[in-house]
Amino acid sequence: MDPFTDTLQRLREAFGSGRTRPAEFRAAQLKGLGRFLRENKQLLQEALAQDLHKSVFESEVSEISISQSEIDSALRNLRAWMKDEKVSKNLATQLDSAFIRKEPFGLVLIVAPWNYPVNLILVPLVGALAAGNCVVLKPSEVSKSTEKVLAEVLPRYLDQSCFAVVLGGPQEMGQLLEHKFDYIFFTGSPQVGKTVMAAAAKHLTPITLELGGKNPCYVDDNCDPQTVANRVAWFRYFNTGQTCVAPDYVLCSPEMQARLLPALQSSITRFYGEDPQSSPDLGRIINHKHFQRLRGLLSCGRVAIGGQSDESERYIAPTVLVDVQETEPVMQEEIFGPILPIMNVRGLDEAIDFINRREKPLALYAFSNSNQVVKRVLAQTSSGGFCGNDGFMHMTLSSLPFGGVGASGMGSYHGKFSFDTFSHHRACLLRRPGLEKIYAIRYPPHSPRNLRLLLLAMEARGCSCTLL
Amino acid sequence: MELGASQPTLLPPCRMDPFTDTLQRLREAFGSGRTRPAEFRAAQLEGLGRFLRENKQLLQEGLAQDLHKSAFEGDISEIIVCQNEVDLALKNLHAWMKDESVAKNLFTQLGSAFIRKEPFGLVLIVAPWNYPVNLTLAPLVGALAAGNCVVLKPSEISKGTEKVLAEVLPQYLDQSCFAVVLGGPEETGQLLKHKFDYILFTGSPRVGKIIMAAAAKHLTPVTLELGGKNPCYVDDDCDPQTVANRVVLFRYFNTGQTCVAPDYILCSPEMQARLLPALQSAITRFYGDDPQSSPDLGRIINHKHFQRLRGLLSCGRVAIGGQSDESERYIAPTVLVDVQETEPVMQEEIFGPILPIMNVRGLDEAIDFINRREKPLALYAFSNSNQVVNRMLDRTSSGSFGGNEGFIYMSLSSLPLGGVGNSGMGRYHGKFSFDTFSHHRACLLSYSGLEKLNAIRYPPYSEWKQQLISWALGKQSCTLL
Numbered sequence: 047m048d049p050f051t052d053t054l055q056r057l058r059e060a061f062g063s064g065r066t067r068p069a070e071f072r073a074a075q076l077k078g079l080g081r082f083l084r085e086n087k088q089l090l091q092e093a094l095a096q097d098l099h100k101s102v103f104e105s106e107v108s109e110i111s112i113s114q115s116e117i118d119s120a121l122r123n124l125r126a127w128m129k130d131e132k133v134s135k136n137l138a139t140q141l142d143s144a145f146i147r148k149e150p151f152g153l154v155l156i157v158a159p160w161n162y163p164v165n166l167i168l169v170p171l172v173g174a175l176a177a178g179n180c181v182v183l184k185p186s187e188v189s190k191s192t193e194k195v196l197a198e199v200l201p202r203y204l205d206q207s208c209f210a211v212v213l214g215g216p217q218e219m220g221q222l223l224e225h226k227f228d229y230i231f232f233t234g235s236p237q238v239g240k241t242v243m244a245a246a247a248k249h250l251t252p253i254t255l256e257l258g259g260k261n262p263c264y265v266d267d268n269c270d271p272q273t274v275a276n277r278v279a280w281f282r283y284f285n286t287g288q289t290c291v292a293p294d295y296v297l298c299s300p301e302m303q304a305r306l307l308p309a310l311q312s313s314i315t316r317f318y319g320e321d322p323q324s325s326p327d328l329g330r331i332i333n334h335k336h337f338q339r340l341r342g343l344l345s346c347g348r349v350a351i352g353g354q355s356d357e358s359e360r361y362i363a364p365t366v367l368v369d370v371q372e373t374e375p376v377m378q379e380e381i382f383g384p385i386l387p388i389m390n391v392r393g394l395d396e397a398i399d400f401i402n403r404r405e406k407p408l409a410l411y412a413f414s415n416s417n418q419v420v421k422r423v424l425a426q427t428s429s430g431g432f433c434g435n436d437g438f439m440h441m442t443l444s445s446l447p448f449g450g451v452g453a454s455g456m457g458s459y460h461g462k463f464s465f466d467t468f469s470h471h472r473a474c475l476l477r478r479p480g481l482e483k484i485y486a487i488r489y490p491p492h493s494p495r496n497l498r499l500l501l502l503a504m505e506a507r508g509c510s511c512t513l514l
Numbered sequence: 515m516e517l518g519a520s521q522p523t524l525l526p527p528c529r530m531d532p533f534t535d536t537l538q539r540l541r542e543a544f545g546s547g548r549t550r551p552a553e554f555r556a557a558q559l560e561g562l563g564r565f566l567r568e569n570k571q572l573l574q575e576g577l578a579q580d581l582h583k584s585a586f587e588g589d590i591s592e593i594i595v596c597q598n599e600v601d602l603a604l605k606n607l608h609a610w611m612k613d614e615s616v617a618k619n620l621f622t623q624l625g626s627a628f629i630r631k632e633p634f635g636l637v638l639i640v641a642p643w644n645y646p647v648n649l650t651l652a653p654l655v656g657a658l659a660a661g662n663c664v665v666l667k668p669s670e671i672s673k674g675t676e677k678v679l680a681e682v683l684p685q686y687l688d689q690s691c692f693a694v695v696l697g698g699p700e701e702t703g704q705l706l707k708h709k710f711d712y713i714l715f716t717g718s719p720r721v722g723k724i725i726m727a728a729a730a731k732h733l734t735p736v737t738l739e740l741g742g743k744n745p746c747y748v749d750d751d752c753d754p755q756t757v758a759n760r761v762v763l764f765r766y767f768n769t770g771q772t773c774v775a776p777d778y779i780l781c782s783p784e785m786q787a788r789l790l791p792a793l794q795s796a797i798t799r800f801y802g803d804d805p806q807s808s809p810d811l812g813r814i815i816n817h818k819h820f821q822r823l824r825g826l827l828s829c830g831r832v833a834i835g836g837q838s839d840e841s842e843r844y845i846a847p848t849v850l851v852d853v854q855e856t857e858p859v860m861q862e863e864i865f866g867p868i869l870p871i872m873n874v875r876g877l878d879e880a881i882d883f884i885n886r887r888e889k890p891l892a893l894y895a896f897s898n899s900n901q902v903v904n905r906m907l908d909r910t911s912s913g914s915f916g917g918n919e920g921f922i923y924m925s926l927s928s929l930p931l932g933g934v935g936n937s938g939m940g941r942y943h944g945k946f947s948f949d950t951f952s953h954h955r956a957c958l959l960s961y962s963g964l965e966k967l968n969a970i971r972y973p974p975y976s977e978w979k980q981q982l983i984s985w986a987l988g989k990q991s992c993t994l995l
Contacts (some may be wrong), residue, residue: 103975133928247726445616446956476917
């Protein structure tokens with residue numbers, strides 16, 4: 047009665063056959079993925095427009111290009127990443143071959159959310175394929191159009207004996223999670239993250255959880271309000287605010303707030319025009335449930351900018367709220383929409399205390415002309431990632447690991463971190479079968495002399511380099 | 515007491531929990547930033563080093579009491595290993611703590627991009643009884659070096675060592691940032707209800723699941739060092755005596771109570787015939803004609819495990835050894851043959867001085883046998899042929915792998931120690947410990963100026979902007995540096 051058993055069985059057998067191990071196979075899968083993106087670009091753009099009213103620009107820059115980049119990087123580096131990694135030896139192991147071998151885990155499950163339904167499913171997929179795993183993809187049923195493309199078109203570009211897309215809602219997810227996977231990669235809310243981890247615990251399945259939270263954005267008095275407003279507005283309203291790393295709320299002094307508000311209004315008008323609802327560059331809320339939720343948040347504090355909404359389009363205007371209480375819903379849940387509350391603090395220390403009283407966020411932002419201020423925020427807080435004087439640009443660097451900490455998640459990926467996430471790092475030591483007389487000093491009966499020699503031989507680094 | 519709205523609040527259940535105050539104290543200490551500076555961490559590590567040096571005899575006595583561990587084994591597999599880890603961490607602390615610069619793309623060229631290592635906060639280390647010094651202190655080194663506050667929960671089963679760790683060790687560390695907590699399964703259950711920022715657990719897969727489930731409630735990341743049955747394949751093409759020497763050393767070390775010990779042998783009947791006399795010879799040379807009187811052979815940790823192991827002696831047929839002495843919890847170095855896969859000795863991790871031999875008709879059958887079972891913590895293959903060893907390596911998976919050798923790789927802190935699948939997740943030793951107990955925070959410090967340059971990102975969007983940005987994002991910039 048479980049719709050997944052056969053599929054999973056099939057994929058396990060394929061993995062057991064060793065099909066996904068050779069570099070050639072993995073490269074072929076990655077190239078297939080690349081072709082999928084290139085040949086279906088328009089289809090994907092249409093789907094993203096349908097699901098989120100995502101502009102071609104945003105689709106390109108934050109979904110398709112990024113995925114393509116990851117594929118290209120994986121193809122370029124595949125052999126280097128797959129290579130056995132030699133490690134330094136001590137005297138005792140001098141004649142041995144000691145290295146770390148990267149191995150696929152086996153059957154990997156990737157569960158993706160609806161806000162970046164291409165990026166957040168394909169980028170992890172790149173890592174899982176490059177690492178040689180068989181993969182089950184579970185795209186979000188909420189972003190229906192993209193789900194359709196992923197379910198119907200994507201499999202044609204990959205070896206379907208080693209890859210499957212499964213569909214469904216929370217109930218099907220629950221059924222799926224009862225099965226044993228060798229790795230689970232989940233992007234979504236902390237609440238569901240706990241469910242996934244609890245399910246994984248039953249099978250001792252390692253996991254990466256990319257979760258969320260409220261990403262603080264500290265704005266120092268010492269800054270140029272217009273520059274800050276441009277950057278904050280862009281990153282807040284990108285994808286209509288439905289971004290796990292978007293600045294969620296601003297912390298600043300009342301004086302700064304007074305300078306920031308007109309600057310924010312100016313940015314919003316320049317970006318989206320006098321009537322943002324008619325701007326082709328502003329998206330829409332994913333569905334009715336979230337629209338209602340966000341419309342509810344509009345009554346928190348006081349609307350300083352925006353505040354309009356249109357249910358027929360699931361449109362919410364780029365909004366800024368002020369006079370907000372910490373206990374109000376807009377400061378209690380991750381906003382995930384085009385609403386930016388401003389909380390007042392009387393300086394850096396109060397901001398840092400405010401941040402540290404709360405769960406560790408996925409991202410943290412600090413704007414100041416003073417390097418010292420930025421560095422202090424960095425030094426005295428913790429978060430998945432951090433950017434000083436900008437929004438989530440750190441996401442664009444595949445040389446930086448992307449992941450959370452505390453309630454915002456565990457594990458990381460992007461670039462080589464993806465490959466490493468989906469690989470087991472196996473410690474290997476190969477010794478020659480001979481030379482038994484040398485190794486015999488280890489055997490009982492033990493003597494103090496033997497012990498001394500052995501300890502010398504086991505010492506790290508120190509003596510070994512001179513003998514090489 | 516009057517019921518109603520003005521009723522005084524009942525004490526919440528957690529108040530009766532013995533750990534709340536301790537954990538609160540440690541959290542506050544972490545929040546104060548005390549553990550962050552390199553000097554503080556180095557002082558803790560130096561304290562740990564002094565603890566090991568000044569209490570070597572006390573620790574050896576604890577180990578002898580708990581496991582009849584010889585001074586040799588105590589030194590080489592417990593005390594010195596920890597000392598080496600402390601020294602390595604002290605030597606490399608600043609290097610490990612340093613921000614790690616990373617390659618930038620065109621857009622981030624003018625900023626600085628780096629990975630910052632941060633402590634998680636409050637770390638829990640739960641240790642087992644078989645290497646009660648090593649498996650408590652080696653993780654501790656990593657947790658301290660990474661700047662965390664630490665709660666240690668040593669095993670209550672290795673009582674002699676537990677006492678030293680609980681009473682003496684804290685004197686060498688800053689007790690506002692470090693605590694030892696004691697107790698059995700019930701107390702551990704209570705402890706796990708609390709929120710930790712990282713948990714490192716060494717123990718059985720069964721308890722590993724409980725730990726991970728408890729961690730899930732708080733989204734606490736974990737490293738689980740578990741176990742399993744570590745296969746040891748012996749090819750026909752080998753020198754039986756060399757193989758026997760090595761297998762015996764690693765099987766009976768610590769009386770077999772080692773998570774990475776070879777658990778069972780896979781070989782052909784012909785090889786078995788050659789191996790048995792060689793195994794007997796090795797055992798006699800190592801432990802004498804009367805192993806019970808050898809100072810180099812340990813004892814079983816407690817009565818429960820002794821009974822369990824004595825039960826296993828009736829599986830298959832005893833080819834070597836088989837004697838036991840309940841008054842000493844002594845079990846002779848034993849080899850079993852004619853064992854069925856369904857018998858208990860092939861169903862559970864042995865964790866004792868008993869080595870069953872299973873017959874297979876060649877490498878392929880051995881590989882199939884291994885792959886039908888849970889992924890083990892360690893896997894061994896003995897053969898004169900490099901090809902055979904490499905084929906075993908290529909077609910199986912395990913935490914770690916030894917070719918023509920036992921777990922000597924444990925002495926290399928440049929190799930990660932950890933399991934896969936049922937044998938665990940995560941790893942540590944050396945720098946891997948530091949990294950395990952650190953959050954790797956992605957950092958980008960951009961310039962607050964040059965807004966005109968950044969403005970090309972903003973709406974209203976246009977095709978040329980889009981192309982420029984896509985191009986700029988794709989360029990990882992090493993050539994421009």
